[in-house]
Amino acid sequence: MKNKKRVAVICGLLLMGPAVLSQMQNEDAVMTVEAVEQENLLANGDFTLGTDSWGLMHEYGGDATFTADNEQAEVTVHNIAGIHAEWGVPISWSSQFVQENVALEANTRYKLSFDAKSSIARPVVLEYTEFKGNLKENFYLTEEMQTFTHEFETLQAATMHLKFLIGNVQHEGELTPEEEHTLTFDNISLVSLGEVQEETGEKDWQLTWQDEFDGETLDLSKWRIDEGNGYWSGDEWINGWGNNEKQYYHEDNVTVTDGKLILEAREEQISDEQGDYDYTSGKILSDGLFSQTFGRFEARMKLPDGQGYWPAFWMMPQDDTYGTWAASGELDIMENAGANTDKVGGAIHFGDLWPNNTYLAGDYHFEEGSTTEFNTYSVEWEPEEIRWYVNDELFYKTSDWYTESYEKPAPFDQDFYMILNLAVGGWYGGEPDASTAFPGQVEVDYVRVYEDANANYDKSPSPLKETVEEPEEPTDELDRDPANWEAVGDNLVTDGSFDDTTTFGDPDSDATWKTFNMADHDPNGGKGEFSVVDNVLNTEIQQLGWNWWQIQLMQDMELTEGTYKLTFDMTSELARDMRVELVGSGEEIKVFPVDETEETYELIFHVGGGTESLMFGFGREIDEEELAVPYNMTLDNIVLKAAEPVEEAPAEPTPDEEDGEWVEIGDNLIEDGMFDETTDFGNADELSTWNIHNQGDYENWAGLAGFSVVDGVVNAEITQVGWDWWQIQLYQNLDVVQSGTYRLSFDMASEHARNVRVELVNAGLEVMDFTVNEEMNTYEAIVEIENGEGLQLLFGLGRLPEDEELDTPYTVMLDNVSLKEVEFVVEEEPVEEEPGDETDPENGETPVEGEEPGDENDDKNDDKQENEKVDEKDDLKDDQNEEKDKDDKKDKEKSDTADEDGEKLPETATAIWSVGALGLTGLGTGLGLKVFKKD
Incomplete structure (x- = not known):
């Protein structure tokens, strides 16, 4: 379960490549691998047989083609598909480069390696599916061919599908460029490193907490009941619990009957000051009442069957020791998309503050039975490893978490509390539909928590990582100062004064000016209404969204390599930050403040080639102030010209x-x-x-x-x-x-x-x-x-x-x-006068005694009065009534002493x-x- 601001990126939070994932040793485990001859388990990994054994899959409008004419796979991506209209996430799986039906053995460690590059820098997701403990790993490709490796272990024998997800992948807040590009793959191999024999030290699990739900009502000394459809983050209300959930949690939906906890989702209308809702459901938490560091946490549960149900048993930190979500971690013991009754997932979220976090996850596939029957879901959490089980069958384990700033085992070395809930809608399983049967129930037979009596764990917070300051790369600030560049040549923007524009096209059209609104794909996304009034572009911001690119004005253009100067006039009824990008140019996104005063802005871009469009981003970053909508912004006189250096003034x-x-x-x-x-x-x-x-x-x-x-x-x-x-x-x-x-x-x-x-x-x-x-x-x-x-x-x-x-x-x-x-x-150097000559040579006058030439007495008196005022206030603050000459004497003595010591x-x-x-x-x-x- 996710509990974060605005949106959960399901498939796109990346670890930079080249990356190697290896399973770490547990303090209580001895791991050995028997050496075997390394035979490639993938067919035609060097593409000497052309395209044999490899293929492409497409969903949601993704489009790509595949050739292997030069004993390398060249996959040309024509359309990355974009954003999922219902879930509001990038569709990384819209195109997939795959080899299916690869046989894997149980308890075996494997190593995958491949060479890859892309004609434009972009991320890809490597996914292994169709076996217990599905794995994903992320790699970032550049224009240079690199070798990537990844190691993993199997827990059961299985048939695997190897997939490279090459659709719309998100990386550090940026989406895959939409332009057509080509990925090159070669030397793809999967070899067995041998059988893994793990002898785990004996565990002595001792019960520390339990709820058997054997009363007539929920035990409020162990749990509290959550209510509502969101939470406050500072002064910002986050609806849908940050996950686009549709239910309103209500205490009436939490009951205890026949020795079982019942969380019931109903289709019924309810309202509060934040909005109107079509569903109610139940959620309980142990925060403030019980939390524990390390141990075994388990629950015996029965889940509902239905599109749009999202039941979960999960854990959050009692205190955000390492920062807010997800820097302090999240541990999902079990979550399920209600339409998939043959599968559950487990995950951890970690790394840094959202959106710079990441996650690791595995799935369990039921060979017998289903989620609609009672099953025991558990996790064993130790400092160096976390393991997930269904009915005591291990299906996933990992030790590869981290935090950006603290040493391991942070963030999973602090007290976590438990949560049980039944969400309706959201990113994990989508919205309910006509097939969804209401009411739906989660039944919980018991929840139990244990600790290992044989363990002696250090539970103190992890220390900060030692940081080595890298030398700063030299930068040339002159390079981007508009004052040092002169615009030359023709304006490369068509109708930058909006004399001829009356309508706007969508991103795929041939219109001069195009617009994009994330709200067309996600009801919570950014939305702006564009119009031209008196030859000035007016943008009414109606919904801010959670990323700057969610409201766009753009114009296609191709620029050759060089330096360009962009100027334009802009206002905003409310003070805020704006962003401008020459998409595909390789130049940084420009950020600048705007307010109600019309200003002419000048920006310098150094273009490396490959420019696709000029794009103004009217959306908002999640950490920026959420302004009251609607409000209006104007834009006019857009000029983009080549630029030449201005001669440097002395x-x-x-x-x-x-x-x-x-x-x-x-x-x-x-x-x-x-x-x-x-x-x-x-x-x-x-x-x-x-x-x-x-x-x-x-x-x-x-x-x-x-x-x-x-x-x-x-x-x-x-x-x-x-x-x-x-x-x-x-x-x-x-x-x-x-x-x-x-x-x-x-x-x-x-x-x-x-x-x-x-x-x-x-x-x-x-x-x-x-x-x-x-x-x-x-x-x-x-x-x-x-x-x-x-x-x-x-x-x-x-x-x-x-x-x-x-x-x-x-x-x-x-x-x-x-x-x-x-x-x-x-x-000025003083002019020496002849001894005894006190007469002003200009007018023959002799200065009055006590008065300097030029009569500065008035200024001196003013300065003296101001100094006396400050002295009086200092005397009052220090509660000292000594004469000023005594203070001066004391200061002089102190100064003399300090001078003698050489440490004044x-x-x-x-x-x-x-x-x-x-x-x-x-x-x-x-x-x-x-x-x-x-x-």
Whole structure:
């Protein structure tokens, strides 16, 4: 069972190839393999007999052809088919390159190897079917021929079908390109590595928990009943439990009768504030009541027969120790698509946060009996291996899980709780139809949990993986800065001003402008209504979907290798991110912010050839804010031309701190930066001068802090550090800021030494990183701001995974926040005057005593008053009433002492961050560092 945001990708979350899967040894197992002569079990694997023994299968509109004229298989894919209209997933199996009826022996280890390439880089799925413990493995092909290998074991003798799924496979959020392409295969072999003899150490399974359901009602000391059709993820409601499920879970559908738990699905209407539903059903969980790490978990169950039923017995982590789904894991003991009464599946989900996760799964095929009879479904979970059983018959095992950031056995080394449910609809088995009989029931005779009394497992959380920083590849930021490229030649976009366009075609049409809406294939997908009003494209966003490509505007085009400059005008009623891609060009997808102000955008693309289309993506990524729909966006004046480099202008002289200094020339743009007036803080729903955000209000174990103002100083008490710097925020939205150079300055201290991140959001600058300690020091950064609209100053008090995890609670203090415009002033060499000559040669006047030439007394008095105000506030905060000259004397003594030790700690940390013709440059952070650079 899956419990995730929006959509479960059934066939497409990949492990990068070349990949080798090998079964790992159990601590309690001794594994041996008898050596045998390696004979290829596949017929015509070198294709010397042409196409003999190999063939193609097609479903859902997939189309491919196959030849073997040069003793290599060349499979040309004409149509990958796209997205399944009902399930909303990529159809990886729309075309299959197969060899059927390969005999496998029981308890044998096999090695498959093959050479492969593709005329366009793309993933393929390797699938072994028709035997207990179906296996899938994923490989990524490039234009270069590579050798791939994969090892696996059989548990029973079987006849296997070997399949390369070459339809629409998803990889890291990207789908297989739709253009026609050719896959080349050669030297495909399957050899036996010999019989596997495994002697498992004796297990002493001791009962730790059970429910025999022998009462009259559900025992609420062991289970809780779930209700509803979804859940909140932060401030976003996820309907259908993230799996497109149609049922509303209700307590009336959970009963205990004659010593059995009954979960009943009914066809009946019910509504809540989130929507209307046509089905009800039952779901129970043991979270918060019972959970266990490692052991044997089993249930004796009888499942319903019917299209659209999705019964499951599965487990989730009690605490998301390693992050949200699926970084902390999911363990599916049994799940079944109700129309298939001869098969059940087991799986684990792991890797990283969705959508960068993956899974491993196996199936059990009933040779006798079916799911509609009582069967015992169980899993044996140990630190180095997980094994799945039906009626004590082992059908799948694996040890090949991992997490992105933590050592094994994470994530499967923490307490998991159990779930029993009967879903209706969803990705696993599809929707109910006219043949589906209601009501349908899951009957559960018992649930029992054991632990191995002979085992002595380490149940402490796994440590972070040791990371070796790879040297950064040199990058040429000039390459993609529009200011350095001049557009030349004709516009390659047809009707980019929408003077002639009145209608739009679908992706397969010959129309000038084409559109795509995922909602046409999945009711929850992205949807936009396109029209042309007064020669401007208007797009009404009606449904956001969960990926940027789910709403598309595109135009076919073929570009030769070279550099191109794209310009266009765009607005959005609601501020958001947009994406543009030259599909097939090999260039990265461009991401940029848009809002209600019409702007002309300029983007540079370096094309390697093979371009298919220009595509604007109006959808939204799952981690982006879900905006209120409908809202409107406009697009006009689209121009794509070849680009040539602009001659480089002479570099400006670099400011040298010894030659001058940054002088403030503007007022403080931060409101109440000294926190004299702030007593309460706002949030995203109710903004104030200063606002806060705690991700821990929405997710367990995420960042959490309490904010208060004490004697004019912000105190942030960190109670949960979370796993990203932005999970604890203090921020202020700024009015329009004029382009220019600014000094950001603030005082900060922390009871524990740590890193703090500061960002000027929407300014086009990198996040700044400061190291703070228990001393209240002043930190500064010189920043170049080019885009001064919609800015936000944000202090991030969360923690990155690589940061030290400090003991909580502790307090971080902040004061005297300012953002002022500055200019670099070069000091002039003083002119030496003749001794005794105090007369101004210009007018013959002699300066008044106590007054400098030019009469700067007024400015000095202003500076003095401002300094006195700050001194008064510092005296109040430190609760000191000493005379200022005493403070100065004490500071001097402290300074002298530090100088003698050679370890004087600077009081000011300065960093320079600039963005301009050279792109974003972070020139330095850290206490006492002063580096100056102008573009």
